[in-house]
Amino acid sequence: xxxxxxxxxxQRHLALxxxxxxxxxxxxxxxxxxxxxMYESKASVFVSVSQQAxxxxxxxxxxxxxxxxxxxxxxxxxxxxxxIPVIRELGLRMRPDMLAKRLKVDVPADxxxxxxxxxDSDPVMAARIVNSVTHHLxxxxxxxxxxxxxxxxxxxIQVVRPGSQPSAPSSPKPVLNTLVGIVLGALAGVLAGMLxxxxxxxxxxTSDAGLASGLPVLGEIVYDRAARKRTLVxxxxxxxxxxxxFRKLRTNLRFTNVDRPPRxxxxxxxxxxxxxxxxxxxLAFSLAEDGARVVIVDADLRRxxxxxxxxxxxxxxxxxxxxxxxxxxxxxxxxxxxxxIDVLASGPVPPNPSELxxxxxxxxxxxxxxxxxxxxxxxxxxxxxxxxxxxxxxxSDGVLLVVRAGRTKRDELREAVxxxxxxxxxxxxxxxxxxxxxxxxxxxxxxxxxxYRRDEKKPRLEDVDPISPANGTAPTRTPVG
Numbered sequence: 001x002x003x004x005x006x007x008x009x010x011q012r013h014l015a016l017x018x019x020x021x022x023x024x025x026x027x028x029x030x031x032x033x034x035x036x037x038m039y040e041s042k043a044s045v046f047v048s049v050s051q052q053a054x055x056x057x058x059x060x061x062x063x064x065x066x067x068x069x070x071x072x073x074x075x076x077x078x079x080x081x082x083x084i085p086v087i088r089e090l091g092l093r094m095r096p097d098m099l100a101k102r103l104k105v106d107v108p109a110d111x112x113x114x115x116x117x118x119x120d121s122d123p124v125m126a127a128r129i130v131n132s133v134t135h136h137l138x139x140x141x142x143x144x145x146x147x148x149x150x151x152x153x154x155x156x157i158q159v160v161r162p163g164s165q166p167s168a169p170s171s172p173k174p175v176l177n178t179l180v181g182i183v184l185g186a187l188a189g190v191l192a193g194m195l196x197x198x199x200x201x202x203x204x205x206t207s208d209a210g211l212a213s214g215l216p217v218l219g220e221i222v223y224d225r226a227a228r229k230r231t232l233v234x235x236x237x238x239x240x241x242x243x244x245x246f247r248k249l250r251t252n253l254r255f256t257n258v259d260r261p262p263r264x265x266x267x268x269x270x271x272x273x274x275x276x277x278x279x280x281x282x283l284a285f286s287l288a289e290d291g292a293r294v295v296i297v298d299a300d301l302r303r304x305x306x307x308x309x310x311x312x313x314x315x316x317x318x319x320x321x322x323x324x325x326x327x328x329x330x331x332x333x334x335x336x337x338x339x340x341i342d343v344l345a346s347g348p349v350p351p352n353p354s355e356l357x358x359x360x361x362x363x364x365x366x367x368x369x370x371x372x373x374x375x376x377x378x379x380x381x382x383x384x385x386x387x388x389x390x391x392x393x394x395x396s397d398g399v400l401l402v403v404r405a406g407r408t409k410r411d412e413l414r415e416a417v418x419x420x421x422x423x424x425x426x427x428x429x430x431x432x433x434x435x436x437x438x439x440x441x442x443x444x445x446x447x448x449x450x451x452y453r454r455d456e457k458k459p460r461l462e463d464v465d466p467i468s469p470a471n472g473t474a475p476t477r478t479p480v481g
Contacts, residue, residue, distance in 0.1 A: 012204060013196055017189030024188055028181030032172045039123040040170035041130045044161040045137070047073065047112045069155055070112050074105045076144070077116060077137055085136040090128060103133065113160070123166045130163035201409045209403055209430045213413050218256070218400070218429035219249030221279065223436060231278050231309045232285060234337045246286040249431060253283075253400075256428050262397035264366060264376040265428070266299075268389040269402040270416040271382050275433040276402040277305045280379040283400075288339040292374040295332075295342040299380045299392060301353035304346035306379055310335040317345030321365060322356050328368065342373070353381075358391040366395050383416040393425030400428055405435040 010017060047070040076082060078100035086092070087099060106115040116133055120126035138157045145155050203209050209217050224233075224242045233243040254261050267280035277300065284296040297318060298306035307314040312333045320326040321344075333343045350356050369376045378396065380389035393399050399420050403413055413430070420427045 010190060010193055013193035016196060017193050020189035020192050021185030024185030025178065025181040028177045032174050032177045035172040036121060037169045038119045038121060038171045039126045039166040040117050040119045041126040041163040041166055042115060042117045043130045043134050043159065043163040045114045045134055046158045046160045047114065048156050070107055070114055073141055074107050074114055076140055077105045077133060078103050081140045082133060082136045086129065086132045089132055119170065127163045127165045134159050201411060202406055203403050203408050203410060203413065204406055209413065209432050213417050213430050215427055216429045217432060218252040219245055219431045220435050221245040221431065221433045223434040231281055232337060233282055234285060246282045249283060250286045250290065262428055263374065264370055264396040266378045266380050266389060266392050266396045266399045267402065268380045268399055269382050270384050270408055270412040274402050274404040274408055277379050279402045279431055279433055280377050281306060281309060284341050284377045285337060285339060287375050288341045294375045294377060295344060295369050295373040296377045296379065297344045298346040299357060299378050301346050301350055302381050306343060307345035310343060312343055312345060314345055315348065317347030319347035319350050319356065322359065322361055328365065354387050354391055357388055363395050383419045384412060390419050390423045393420050394423050398426040398428035400431055402431045402433050404433050
């Protein structure tokens, strides 16, 4: 994972990171509250050779000897030879091994010092215990290192810093625990975000769709709660972000192949529920809004929705023409909003949709529609459950794949692209549907115009489109039928 991908993952899972961090900090605070208050008293002793040194080499040898002995005496501190007399002197109610666990001995490197620390819940008792330990350590060393009769002791131990009563507890340490909790929480949050990013293969952003499919993302349609009841953007907010997304899709679609722009377009999706019918319908109206002659064909013969969304007759349509029961002129319907499009509904649901869509008659029908319209938009079933869209794809100029943000998985998108490639079809690009607004809300809409945040009067791309009707290049065709 690159640095940019890591930053993107952190931003995407920021709520998870903060939650994990707060949880770890809470655990650290809980541990702090449950820890008993302990005080630590320290004492230091100095180990030296007692015999008088006359020469420099004797001093050096004596220092080396003291350094070797002090390590041995450090182990003597926690033995019963020291702990038992301390317990008897102070009347402690604990076993020698329990007292030994409270003792901490430290010997700094290349020194003859020994630091002894004692932890206790009572600061006064902590000081008394450490002083008693040093006293009985000196006695134990004197007994162990007892010289021969008539000779002075070889080693001498002196207390250079007696234990004093601590003024503040040594544990718990709320500030330190909180800082550790913040650091560990941040690391745990980042790891949790990276793990979720690795395990969650859903497409959440435009970059995800592009990386997963290797195709250009031609449009990003934001989520609009009102679209649940009203499919067309003209019925909700014709100047909103969702409508602007379809205008951008219209513009990007024209530049997919400048020399030969796609005119017959299949709109499909990997799975059901990605919103491909809504995208197909709004794309058709967006193209017609720019002066083009558009025909939308409901080729989803399993669950048709186009006619019902427009309030048109569903009982006659594509299957009626393919079965020879009616001509195309008889079943073509017209839907009008701010502009008009021709609609070829699905007609009666057949028992064999794939076979019907793969007939030569279906190809002839598409060619006839292409001859009389600027754009033919075909709403087809999802690619992964059934083969209907793959059957139609070779006879079109390309397929638009609609994915749903936060739901469609990367593997599903790749498999859908492979399904089109397997029949020698062309995938024009991907449309990310139901995307969250986030930072995409760059425009303010008021008074029927688009205003920039800095009030910069800049023309929209549609206003200078070289193939728009305003420039006199859009073809004019006779209505079908």
